[in-house]
Amino acid sequence: MDVSNIRRTCPARATAGSRPRRQGQSGVDHARASRRRGRRGARHMTEHRSIGFLLHPGEQPAVQGAIARAQACGFGVWTALDRPEDAVAEHASDAKLLVTVGGDGTFLYGARLAAPRAIPVMGANRGRLGFLNDVEIDQLPDAITRFCSGEYSIQRRxxxxxxxxxxxxxxxxxxxxxxxxxxxxxxxxxxxxxxxxxxxxxxxxxxxxxxxxxxxxxxxxxxxxxxxxxxxxxxxxxxxxxxxxxxxxxxxxxxxxxxxxxxxxxxxxxxxxxxxxxxxxxxxxxxxxxxDLAVVRFADSPTFHERLRQKFRFGVPHKELETRDTVDAEPERLEPGKALHDAS
Incomplete structure (x- = not known):
């Protein structure tokens, strides 16, 4: 997969030495500032950050786009398939996010693995109900980009x-x-x-x-x-x-x-x-x-009340449900006089 276009969607990072010299700054001061920025850049380059994907065997093709986004944003990527407990334990020190791909059962399993290690979790839905998952699978690449950009909040469970x-x-x-x-x-x-x-x-x-x-x-x-x-x-x-x-x-x-x-x-x-x-x-x-479990949420993530209405029809009047079911089957209603006008 070509990631050249994907890189443009990731937040830009300042590089050492890219800052222009300030007016009146001496050459010695500029050299010292450059060395300080160089040391900070070196620490940044040696810092390893990773994103893990917890998924069922055979689901790898569904997350290739998300993996490419994570790599383009400078994250290492690993998958938890056959031995998820070992994979999460191995990467616990550098994991910044665990993405669960599946239904609510997969999210629950990932939560039990991630919470003791303080790894935030994002749920991508490929199941039936998906009450606990905030992201649909086709939205996952963009969700990874938003996470890398810091455009998210944490909800504690x-x-x-x-x-x-x-x-x-x-x-x-x-x-x-x-x-x-x-x-x-x-x-x-x-x-x-x-x-x-x-x-x-x-x-x-x-x-x-x-x-x-x-x-x-x-x-x-x-x-x-x-x-x-x-x-x-x-x-x-x-x-x-x-x-x-x-x-x-x-x-x-x-x-x-x-x-x-x-x-x-x-x-x-x-x-x-x-x-x-x-x-x-x-x-x-x-x-x-x-x-506590840290759950990654976005500004447009469904609220709890929205989930109740969408998934359980909580607080939705029966008449409104009937209307939703029949509105597509009803013929178009003509305005008074329209049929007569067309016939003439």
């Missing part, structure tokens, strides 16, 4: 740190969306939920979902929880099909430590859709605040 206790080998994992504690098969489990040692409730239910604000629009929303703006630092606790007269989701600060204890039953525990272990009587799950 909270992760949770999940740890299993009880018999058997301990397990620990990070989650951007949620942790689910759910009964095996169709049995009911009795689950006690404490927030900072304060009893929140005991539930005879199918399970419990503890979701972040980001994850409030995933499993928690399907289970009856409220959508929460991801800029809020909050957790949503949602009982699953509880045997109770009144049982609703509860929103609490994400700074608290939530403990879910199995008082009776056999449950499995999953973080962001991946099972990490089973628990039986007296086993527990501890949910603590995790690292």
């Amino acid at each position: 909270s992760l949770i740190d999940v740890e299993l206790g009880g018999e058997g080998e301990a397990a620990r994992a990070l989650a951007l969306n949620e942790v689910v504690v759910r009964a095996r098969d169709v049995n009911v489990a009795r689950l006690r939920v404490d927030a900072d040692s304060d009893l929140l409730g005991v539930f005879d239910s199918d399970g419990i979902v503890v979701a972040t604000a980001t994850g409030s629009t995933a499993y928690a929303l399907s289970a009856g929880g409220p959508p929460v703006d991801p800029r809020l630092r909050a957790l949503v606790v949602v009982p699953l099909a509880p045997h109770a007269v009144i049982s609703r989701a509860v929103v609490i600060p994400d700074a608290v430590r939530v403990r879910v204890t199995v008082e009776r039953g056999h449950v499995f525990v999953a973080v962001d859709g991946a099972s990490i272990g089973d628990l039986t009587d007296d086993g527990d799950v501890l949910v603590r605040p995790g690292p």
